[in-house]
Amino acid sequence: MNALWWLTGRVLVNSVRRALQSPTRLIGVLFLVAWWFSIVGANFFRYERRGAGAIEALPSEVYPILRLVVIGGFLVVLVLRLLMSFRPPGNYQGADADVLFSTPVNPKAVLLHRFVIDYVFTLLFPLIVLLFGGRQTWRGFEFLARGVENPALVGRMALGAFLLLSLFGVAASYAIGLAINRDTPGGRRARRWFAILLGAAGAYLLGAAAGAVRSEDSLAAFLALADSWFARVLLFPVTAAADMALGLAEGRAADAWLGLGVLVGGSAALIWAARRQAAWLYDMAARQIGGVQARREAQQRGDMFSIYGLYARQGKLKPRRPPFIYGWRAKGAWAIVWREAVLQTRAFGAMMLMMLVVLAFLSALPFIAEDERNAGAVFFLPVHLLMVFSFALAVAQGGFLETLRRTDVQKPLPFSMSTLCLMDILGKSLLPAVMGVASGLMLLVGMWRTPDYGLAALLSFPALACAVVAVQLIVILNFPHVDDPTQRGFRGMVQFLAGAIAVGPSVVVAIIFALLDIPLTFAAVLSLLFSAGVVGVSAAVCGPLYARFNPAD
Amino acid sequence: MVEVISLVKEYGTFRATDGVSFTVSPGEIVGLLGPNGAGKTTVLRCIAGILRPTSGSVRINGYDILSHQAEAKARMAYVPEVPALYELLTVREHLRFVAMCYDRLDLFEQTANELLAKYDLVEKQDAFVATLSKGMKQKLAIACAFIHDANVLLLDEPLIGIDPRGAHEFKQELLKARDGGCAILISTHLLDTAERFCDRVVILARGKNIAEGTVQSLRQHANLEGASLEDVFLRLTEEQAEVRFDLGDPEEPPVAKG
Numbered sequence: 001m002n003a004l005w006w007l008t009g010r011v012l013v014n015s016v017r018r019a020l021q022s023p024t025r026l027i028g029v030l031f032l033v034a035w036w037f038s039i040v041g042a043n044f045f046r047y048e049r050r051g052a053g054a055i056e057a058l059p060s061e062v063y064p065i066l067r068l069v070v071i072g073g074f075l076v077v078l079v080l081r082l083l084m085s086f087r088p089p090g091n092y093q094g095a096d097a098d099v100l101f102s103t104p105v106n107p108k109a110v111l112l113h114r115f116v117i118d119y120v121f122t123l124l125f126p127l128i129v130l131l132f133g134g135r136q137t138w139r140g141f142e143f144l145a146r147g148v149e150n151p152a153l154v155g156r157m158a159l160g161a162f163l164l165l166s167l168f169g170v171a172a173s174y175a176i177g178l179a180i181n182r183d184t185p186g187g188r189r190a191r192r193w194f195a196i197l198l199g200a201a202g203a204y205l206l207g208a209a210a211g212a213v214r215s216e217d218s219l220a221a222f223l224a225l226a227d228s229w230f231a232r233v234l235l236f237p238v239t240a241a242a243d244m245a246l247g248l249a250e251g252r253a254a255d256a257w258l259g260l261g262v263l264v265g266g267s268a269a270l271i272w273a274a275r276r277q278a279a280w281l282y283d284m285a286a287r288q289i290g291g292v293q294a295r296r297e298a299q300q301r302g303d304m305f306s307i308y309g310l311y312a313r314q315g316k317l318k319p320r321r322p323p324f325i326y327g328w329r330a331k332g333a334w335a336i337v338w339r340e341a342v343l344q345t346r347a348f349g350a351m352m353l354m355m356l357v358v359l360a361f362l363s364a365l366p367f368i369a370e371d372e373r374n375a376g377a378v379f380f381l382p383v384h385l386l387m388v389f390s391f392a393l394a395v396a397q398g399g400f401l402e403t404l405r406r407t408d409v410q411k412p413l414p415f416s417m418s419t420l421c422l423m424d425i426l427g428k429s430l431l432p433a434v435m436g437v438a439s440g441l442m443l444l445v446g447m448w449r450t451p452d453y454g455l456a457a458l459l460s461f462p463a464l465a466c467a468v469v470a471v472q473l474i475v476i477l478n479f480p481h482v483d484d485p486t487q488r489g490f491r492g493m494v495q496f497l498a499g500a501i502a503v504g505p506s507v508v509v510a511i512i513f514a515l516l517d518i519p520l521t522f523a524a525v526l527s528l529l530f531s532a533g534v535v536g537v538s539a540a541v542c543g544p545l546y547a548r549f550n551p552a553d
Numbered sequence: 554m555v556e557v558i559s560l561v562k563e564y565g566t567f568r569a570t571d572g573v574s575f576t577v578s579p580g581e582i583v584g585l586l587g588p589n590g591a592g593k594t595t596v597l598r599c600i601a602g603i604l605r606p607t608s609g610s611v612r613i614n615g616y617d618i619l620s621h622q623a624e625a626k627a628r629m630a631y632v633p634e635v636p637a638l639y640e641l642l643t644v645r646e647h648l649r650f651v652a653m654c655y656d657r658l659d660l661f662e663q664t665a666n667e668l669l670a671k672y673d674l675v676e677k678q679d680a681f682v683a684t685l686s687k688g689m690k691q692k693l694a695i696a697c698a699f700i701h702d703a704n705v706l707l708l709d710e711p712l713i714g715i716d717p718r719g720a721h722e723f724k725q726e727l728l729k730a731r732d733g734g735c736a737i738l739i740s741t742h743l744l745d746t747a748e749r750f751c752d753r754v755v756i757l758a759r760g761k762n763i764a765e766g767t768v769q770s771l772r773q774h775a776n777l778e779g780a781s782l783e784d785v786f787l788r789l790t791e792e793q794a795e796v797r798f799d800l801g802d803p804e805e806p807p808v809a810k811g
Contacts, residue, residue: 003653007639010650014641018681094637099647099697102601102631102707103654104623183564184607279619283605286598287564289637 003105004113063250064223070245071226074165074238081122081169082198085176086191088284089274090114097286107278115174115274122166154248157256161245164263168237171270178277181284201234237266305402308347333415333423340399340427348395348431355387356438363446380446381453384439385461385503392432392465393499396472399428403473404480407549418543425473425539429466436461456520460506463531467502470538474498477545502534554579554736555600555705559609562595569595571760572609577736579704582727584747585740587757588790593740594634596757597709600738601631613705627655629705630698634713634740636690640683644674644693647682648700655701668696671722688714695723699730706730708739712746724750748782758790 091114100110180191208230212221225231231239240259247256322345330338362380403410403424410420440461444454475498479491506527513523555577562570570592577583585593598604600611602618602625611618616625639647645665652661669675672692677685685693691714698706706727712720727750731737741747747754748768756764756771764771768782775788 003650006653007642007650010646011639011641014643014646014681018641018683093639095639097603098631098633098637098694099639099651100654101603102626102629103651104626104656105654106623279622280605282603286603 004109008113008117063246064219067242067246067250068219068222068226071231071238071242074161074241074245075235077122077162077165078169078172078235078238079202081166081173082176085173085180085194087177088181088281088288089174089177090118090281090285092285092289094289097282097289101282101286107281108275111174111274111278111281115170115271118174119167119170122170123163126162157248157260158245160260161241161263164244164260164267165237165241168241168263168267168270171267171274172237174274175270175277178274178280178284182280183283183287201230204230237263240266305343305347305398305405333413333419336410336413336420336423337427337430340424341430343402344395344399344428344431347398348391351394352391352431352435355391356435359384359387359439359442363442380443381457384443384457385464385507388432388436388439388461388465389468389499389503391435392429392468393472393495395432396428396469397476397495399469400424400473400476404476404549411546416543417547418539421473421542421546422535422539425466425470425535425542429469429535432465432469433462436463436465452519452521456510456524459521459524460510460527460531463528464503464506467531467534467538468499470535471498471502473542474538474545477542477549480549502531505530554612554614555707555738556612557596557600557609558611560596560599560606560611561608562592562599562604563607569760570599570757573757573760573762574609575755575762575765577705577738579734579736580731581752582731582737582739582750584751584754585738585757586742586744586747586754586786590759591757592760593757594709595760597631597707597738597740601629601707602626603631628701628703629707630701630703631707632694632698632709632711634709635687636694638682638690638693640681642682643679644669644682644685645678647693648697651697652700657701661700664700668699671726672696672719688716688719691715692719695726699726703730704735706735706737706739708737710741711739712741712743744781744783744786754782756786756789764789 090111176194180187180194182188182190208225208228209222212218212225215221226239226242240262242259243252243255244257244259244263247253247259325338325341325345328338328341362383410424411417413420415423437458440454440458443457444451447453472495475491475495479488479494506523509526510520510523513520557573557575560570560573561568573592573596575583585596587593595604599606600613600618602611602622605619611625613625613629618625639650642650648665648668649658649661652658652665657664669678672695674689674692674696677689682690682693691711695711695715698708708727711723715723727737727739739747739751751768753765753767754771755762764774766774768785771782771785771789772778772780775785777784777788
C-alpha cells in the first residue's frame with residue numbers, strides 16, 4: 001500500500017514540476033491561476049452582507065420542496081455512480097498493467113487505493129460548485145439552516161449525508177462493477193440483468209415523474225412518489241440520505257439516525273463485497289486499458305475515425321451495407337464520394353440518428369405545447385441550424401483528419417488536387433446535408449402554420465452544411481499536424497470561427513429579410529447560391545494546399 | 554520454475570489460448586515462438602497474473618498464480634513487448650517504485666546504480682520517463698526486471714528497439730541469470746536469436762502449442778536435419794496441425810498427443 005501512495009504522491013509532485021518546466025504548459029498554468037482569481041476568486045472574496053438576516057426562519061412549507069430538491073440531487077449522485085459500474089472500477093493506465101499488476105502488491109490494496117482516490121474525486125464536485133458559487137453558495141446554506149434548533153448539527157448531518165451517500169455510491173459501483181465486468185458467461189449475464197434493472201427503474205421513475213407533472217397537485221404527487229415503496233425500497237440509499245440530511249430539521253430525529261445507520265452499514269457491506277472480488281480486478285482492468293488509452297488519445301486529437309476503428313476492432317461496429325449506397329455505380333472521381341458515403345454512414349450514422357431524434361422531439365414541441373401561433377418557430381429554426389452546424393463540424397473535423405492520414409492512398413489517384421478536394425468535400429458533406437434535409441422536413445411538418453420557415457430550412461440547411469464542411473478543409477490543411485497540441489488547440493478555435501463565417505452571411509440575410517417581412521424562402525435561395533460558391537472556392541483554395549501537404553513534414 | 558497446465562483464455566467468445574501446457578525449469582531458457590496472433594502475449598500475461606485464465610492453471614515456484622498471487626509473484630519479473638511505464642516518474646523513481654512493490658528497498662541504491670550504469674541510463678536517471686526514447690524505455694523496463702531477486706523471468710519480445718550494445722548486455726545478463734538457476738521464458742520473433750539462445754522452444758499456433766522441445770528435436774520431427782530454426786518454424790506453423798507434439802528428447806521420436 002505504501003508503494004501505491006508513494007507513487008500517487010510522486011506523480012502529483014512531478015506533474016506540477018513538469019508543468020513549470022515547459023513554457024507552453026507554464027502559460028497554461030498561469031492562465032488558469034489568473035482565471036481563477038479574476039472570475040472564481042472575485043466571486044468568492046467580494047462577498048457583501050447585503051440583505052443578510054432579512055429572513056429569520058425558514059417557512060415550514062418550504063421543507064417538502066427542499067426535501068424533493070435534496071432527493072433529486074442525491075438521486076443524480078447515486079445514478080451517476082451506478083452508471084460507472086459498467087466499466088471496471090478505478091482508473092488505470094498502461095503502466096499499471098505492465099508494471100504494477102505483475103508485482104506481488106495485493107490486488108485488494110490496489111482496489112482500496114483506487115477506491116479512496118475515486119471517492120476523493122467524487123467529493124470534488126461540490127467543491128467546484130462552491131468555488132464557482134463562492135460565498136453566495138455558502139450564504140444559501142446558512143439561509144436554509146436559519147431558524148433550526150441546532151443549526152450546527154443539522155449542517156453536519158446534511159454534509160455527512162452527502163459524504164456517506166457518495167461513499168455508498170462509489171462502493172456500490174466497485175462491488176457491482178467487479179461482478180458484471182467479468183469476461184465470463186455469468187459476468188455477461190449479470191451485466192445484462194443489471195442494465196435491464198437500471199433501465200426499468202429509470203423508465204418507471206420517468207413515467208411516474210411525467211404523471212406527477214401532469215397531475216393537478218404536482219407537489220403532492222412528487223411527495224407521494226418520494227414516499228412510495230419504489231423510493232423506499234429501490235432507492236433506499238437516496239431516501240436514507242435525504243432522511244439523514246433533513247430529518248433533524250424536520251423534527252424526525254429517529255429517521256435521521258436510521259438513515260445514517262443504513263448508509264454506514266450499506267457502504268461497509270459493499271466495500272466488503274468489492275474486496276471479496278478483488279482477484280478479478282487485474283483481468284478486467286488489463287483488458288480495458290489498451291482500448292481506453294487509444295480512445296483517449298484519439299479523442300484528444302478529435303479523431304473520430306480512429307475511435308470508430310477501435311470499435312470495429314472490438315467488434316462493436318458492424319459493416320452495414322445500405323443498399324441505396326451499394327446500388328450506386330459511381331465512376332471516376334465520384335468514387336471518392338461513394339467511399340465517403342460508405343465511411344460516413346458507418347462512422348457517423350448513429351450520431352446522426354441520435355441528433356435527428358432530438359430534433360424530431362424539438363419539432364414536435366409546438367404540437368405538445370398547442371402553440372396556436374407557432375410562436376416557437378423563431379426559437380426552433382436557430383436550434384435546428386445549430387444542430388446541423390454542430391454535426392457538420394464534427395463530421396468534417398473527424399473526416400478530414402482521416403483525409404490527412406490517407407494522403408498516401410488518395411494523392412496517387414488520377415485526378416487533379418482540386419478535384420480530389422472537391423469530391424472529398426462533397427463526400428464528407430453527404431451526411432450533414434441529409435441531416436439538413438431531414439431537419440428542414442421536420443420544421444416543415446412541425447411548424448405547418450408557417451411553412452415559409454420550413455421551406456427556407458429545407459432549401460438552405462443542406463447547402464449550409466456543405467459550406468461548413470468545405471471551409472474546414474481549408475483550416476485543416478493550414479494546421480495539419482494532428483499530434484501537435486498547439487496546432488490542435490488553435491485549429492479547434494479557427495474551425496469554429498471558419499464555420500461561423502461560412503454560415504454568418506446567410507444568417508444575417510435571413511434576419512434582415514425577417515425584419516423586412518420578406519419571405520425567408522428568398523433568403524434561403526440566396527444562401528444556397530452563396531454556399532455553393534463557398535464550396536467551389538474552398539475546393540479551388542484547397543487544391544494547391546493539399547498538393548503541398550506532406551505527412552512526413 | 555513455471556508450470557503452465559491446460560491454459561485456456563477466452564476474450565468474449567474468442568479463444569486466445571486453447572489448452573496450452575509447458576514448463577520452464579530452473580536454469581533453463583525457453584523460447585515462446587509463434588506467428589502473429591498465436592497467443593504468446595496472452596500466455597505471458599496469464600503467467601504474470603495480469604490476465605485471469607478462463608480455465609487451467611499456472612504455477613510459479615510451486616505457487617498457484619490465482620490462489621497465492623503474492624507468493625507466486627514475489628520472485629517473478631515481467632517485461633512487456635512495448636512497456637507502458639509511469640511517464641511522470643523519473644527513471645530512478647521508477648526503479649524505486651518497483652523495488653518498493655517487491656519490498657526490496659534495502660539494497661536499492663547499490664542495485665539501482667549498477668543497473669543504471671549497465672543500461673546507459675545514468676545520465677537520464679533524473680529525467681521523466683515521458684522524455685525517454687522507445688529504446689530507453691525498453692531498457693528501463695528491463696532494468697526494473699532485475700531490481701529484485703527474480704528467479705522467474707517472463708520476457709515479451711524484449712530485444713525490440715534496443716541498440717546492439719544494450720541487447721548484448723541484456724543477453725549476457727540473461728545467461729548469467731540462467732546460470733544462477735533462473736527460469737526464463739522469452740517470447741520472440743527473432744528466430745536466429747532463439748536458436749542460439751534458448752535451451753528449448755515452445756511453438757504456438759492459433760492458441761495451441763503445436764510443438765515443444767529442443768531445436769534439434771524439432772528438426773528431427775520436421776525431417777529437416779541441418780535446417781535452421783526458421784525453416785523448422787515455417788514447416789510446423791504451415792501445418793498448424795491439431796496434433797501437439799512433445800519433443801522432449803532429441804534422441805527419441807516425437808509423441809503425438811492428439
